[in-house]
Amino acid sequence: MKQSTASSRTETPGSAPPPDPASAVVVDSLTKSYRQPKKGDLVAVDKLSLTIETGETYALLGPNGAGKSTTIExxxxxxxxxxxxxxxxxxxxxxxxxxxxxxxxxxxxxxxxMGTLKVAEALKDAAALYPNPRRVDEVMVAVGIEEKAGALIKSLSGGQRRRVDVALGMIGNPELLFLDEPTTGFDPAARRRFWDLIRGLGKDGTTIVLTTHYLDEAQHLSDRLGIIASGRVIATGTADSVGGPDLRIPRVRWRDDDGQHEKATTSPGALIHQLTEGGSWEPTDLEVIRPSLEDVYLELLRQHDADTVTTTTADPLTSPEGEQA
Amino acid sequence: MTTLNAGQQTGAAHNAAWRPSTLALGGRRAATEIKAFNRDGLSLILILFFPIVMMALFGTVFGNDPSVGPPEAKVTMAQYYFPGMLALGTILSGFQNLSGYVAADRFNGGIKRLAGTPLPMLSYFIGKMGVTLYLIVGQSIILVIGSTLFLGIDLPTTWGAWLTVAWLLLGATAAWAVVGTAFACIAKSAESASTLAVMPVLILSFISGVYFQFTGLPEWLQQVANLTPLRWTASGLRSVFLPEQFELAEPGQTWALGMSAMVIGLWLVVGLILTRLTFKWPPQK
Incomplete structure (x- = not known):
């Protein structure tokens, strides 16, 4: 024991340089379990690994209780x-x-x-905590709260309060900004304005780690995203590629005298050409549906849940189907 | 891995020696806490004026004639109650109010937010000390001035007497403050903290010689009160504001100022240990 601590000390004289300056965040096999009285350990995060590059906006998605908040904390x-x-x-x-x-x-x-503080007061106090803060007036303009500079924080609407929260998060001129479900309870217009604000920060080079339940938010803001379930990352990628091409095969849906039909195909144009006999017949309610991020996300979670069930309950459920085949 | 930009700055822009100033930021926190407190007009009046209001009630109910004490040194009821009201401020400011503020900070995200910034934890406590000091000093000054002007209280004239007042008030408030902080840290919610904090204040003020003559209480209640700082703060302040003949009416016919210092000091130490054990920066689920 003593030898190993001594050698590790000599290996790191003072502060070691970052192992990879391009990565703002490197997580390797992170596990967090909580001891619960009488119930055994609750594993909130289970051997989770992920990498977030410097300057990118990374969205962490997943259902409640998947371990997002624990990971962020x-x-x-x-x-x-x-x-x-x-x-x-x-x-x-x-x-x-x-x-x-x-x-x-x-x-x-x-x-x-901080309800009884004024917006500008709270920001001035926060700025005093940092060696290289942004200017209070500039930050208020950036988040669009400058007209409320002299208002008590408790008098603000939910959306305005959230802007103050973001202003407090960015006042120290951070290299890395954590946003935990930032737009919950926003009306659609406020959400759009908020997205513009976050995109602006991202363009300035700030690395942003975002958790959200809104898939359209992840689609709009993130350079890359990771989906967490049961404390693990089950998929990573861009909003347009995560889950792989198989989950993104377009579906053609139409209705005829036999009822509704749906077919998955990588060449919907050819299918429709064939279906409509070269355009001579018009099917009812014809649609080409490309799976949205939300469709992909839900499908990935469904597959994950199915995997968890089959691995834990094992053979009895799966073997009869195996015999049929 | 993405390609590395060779010219990228690797922390050179940061002054590696930078540290936030604990004292300066603590002072700033104190100023902000006091400012925020002053904005809440209702609690400002309820808290700062509570002892003088209680004092005025007693003074009005019992009249202005010297009616308490031995024949050669009778004092007014107001004079008799005055040290108790002054002592009451220590548990109100140190325990009841401060535990409410810390519990609120724990549950409204305040501590979590501050713990995510470079603010040192000690600066947070300096801020809380500042607002608590503001409350006890404010309460006491209002009580002293109001009682002197309107209730004819006699004040001591020696520096030594005022020094005793100062160490008793500050020591007891500090002891209650650390106990109150630990109390706030074990509460399950901000509401339960502020509700439960009223109980010890009510009970102790009844059994510590604040509202009733201490030696008039049943023996076992006196023994309970003997274990707590309020009883010793009240007796210590009586030694300053009552004629010396009253010493014979105290338990053991002595003011026992040494015991006051010991009990208050002990609670301060135990409270510090409890706060150290229970306070989490940031709060943990």
Whole structure:
């Protein structure tokens, strides 16, 4: 024991350089389990691995209880991993020094604090915490809250409050910004404005880690995304490629005297040509449906759940079908 | 792996030696907490003016004639109650109010937000100390000035007496503050914290010689109160604001200021340990 700690100390004199400067976040086999009285351990995150490159906007998707929030909180340094390694901006975030905190920004999922402070006051106080803050007035303009600079935070609408939360997250000029379900409860117009704001931050080079339940939000904002289920990453990719081509085969749907039909095909044009006999017959309700990110996401989760069921309940369910084949 | 940009800055733009200033940020937190508190007009009045309002009620009910104490040193009811009301401020400011604020910060995201910034945890506590100090000093000054002007309370004239007042009030408030913080950290919700915090204040103010003469209580209740700082703060303040003849009416015929210091000091140490054990930065589920 003593020997190994001594050797590891000599290997890292002072602060080690980041292993890979291009990656803002590297997570390898991260596990987090909670001890629950009488129920055994609850495994919230299970050997999760992912990499987020510097400058990209990365969306973390998954159902409630999949381990998104726990993962984010570990990346923020708010929780200690049970096992596995986590490197954020070249450092282990847990109990990292204040300098690390000055390089990240966190937008909380729900906070109702600071109600009796004015918007500009709260931002000025927050700016004083950082070595290289953005200007308060510029940040207020960036999030579109400048007209409310002198208003008490408790008097703001939900959407305005959220803008203040984002302003507080970006005031320290962070290299990495965490956004945890930022647009929950927004009306559609406010959501669009919010997306513009986040895209602007992304263009300025800020690495953004976003969790959301809105697949259209992930589609609009993310350069890449990861889908988490049961504490693991089950798929990664861009919004247009995640899940692979098989889940994205277009479906042609139409209705005739026999009822509704649906066919999956990689060449919908040819199918329709054949179906309509070269355009001489017009089917009812003809549609070509390309699976949306939401369709792909739901299908991936369905497959994941099915896999979990088959692996845990094993043969009795699957063997009769096997015999039929 | 993506291709590496060779010229990319690797933290050179950061001053690796940068550290936030615990004291300066603590002072800033204190100023902000006090500002936020002052904006809440209703609680400002309820909290800062509570002791003087109670004092005024007692003074009005019992009249202005010297009616309490030995024949050669009778004082007014107001004079008799005054040290108790002053002592009451320590548990109100230190325990009841502060535990409410810390519990609110725990459950409304305030601590979580601050813990995600470079703010040192100690600066957060300095801020809480600042607002608590503001409350106890504010309450006490209002009580002293109001009681002197309207209820004819006699004040001590020696520096030594005021020094005793200062260490008793600050020491007891500090002890209640660390106990109150630990209390806020084990509460299940902000609401339950502020509801439950009323209980010890009510009970202790009844058994510690604040509202009733301490030696008039049943023996076993006195023994319970002997274990808590409020009883010793009240007796210590009586030694300052009542004539020396009243010392004979105390348990053991002594003010026992040394015991006041010991009990308050002990609670301060135990409270610090409890706070150290229960306070999480940020709060954990």
């Amino acid at each position: 570990i990346l923020e340094g708010h929780r200690k991993p049970t096992s596995g390694t986590v490197t954020v901006l070249g450092q282990n975030p847990y109990k990292a020094p204040a300098l690390f905190r000055s390089r990240i920004g966190i937008v909380l999922q729900e906070a109702t604090d």
